[in-house]
Amino acid sequence: MNKEITSVQNPYIKELYQLKEKSRDRKKSGLFLIEGIREISLAIKGDYQLETILYNPELCSVTQLNGLITQQQTTIEISKEVYQKLAHRDTTEGVLAVAKTKSHDLKNIVFKSESPLILVAEAPEKPGNIGAILRTADAANVDAVIIANPKTDVYNPNIIRSSVGCIFTNQIAMGSTSEIIAFLKEKQISIYCAALQASEVYTTQDFTKATAIVMGTEATGLSNEWLQHATQNIIIPMQGEIDSMNVSVAAGILIFEAKRQRNFL
Structure with a gap:
């Protein structure tokens, strides 16, 4: 060379x-x-x-x-x-x-505690949103970020740029929705789905145990498969005219509530 x-x-x-x-x-x-x-x-x-x-x-x-x-x-x-x-x-x-590149198989995830905090994003497409989610995950030091039904190559230059390198600081795994649900249930991790249907306000939930917070896209939300297997659907109350916010912003609110309950440990 x-x-x-x-x-x-x-x-x-x-x-x-x-x-x-x-x-x-x-x-x-x-x-x-x-x-x-x-x-x-x-x-x-x-x-x-x-x-x-x-x-x-x-x-x-x-x-x-x-x-x-x-x-x-x-x-x-x-x-x-x-x-x-x-x-x-x-x-x-x-x-x-x-x-x-690295392998991002679910089997490669290693948890450092018995009560991991995981952020799951289903079918995110926009590199900017994916990068912002990875920055949020890094800021909260979550145990893993799992991408369900990925639509975008995680090594897309726009994701690396928008994540300011947080693609390298997070433990990332990918798989189908079915595979991830099975993985979470096997590990006895509670599934909290951000959704409008049959939801409770996020601050009323106990996120101190092993927890996965699951986010869908702004356009279509989560697939029914997630909603059928949720421990509980959760909602962030809206006080304005619209009923949703940017997925990375919502993820930050939910993840940091979990961190607050855990005393930021």
């Missing part, structure tokens, strides 16, 4: 551009791009394996790379033109990493 690449027509750069643009290429190769010093640092902390570090010396000094090169990666100096081809954001520090 060349240690310096200056042309956007370089075959390796073309491959990386496809990783940036296409979920299919990310899934096929098991690789994805990370952009920015903070995000790469969080990926390293989250035990993601980095294959390659690419940097533009006009934007990023070798000194800034010192904290990032902790594994046996290839390091490649790239021109500003190549960097701009691969970068997803206009204002970043001139450094990218090629990282290996």
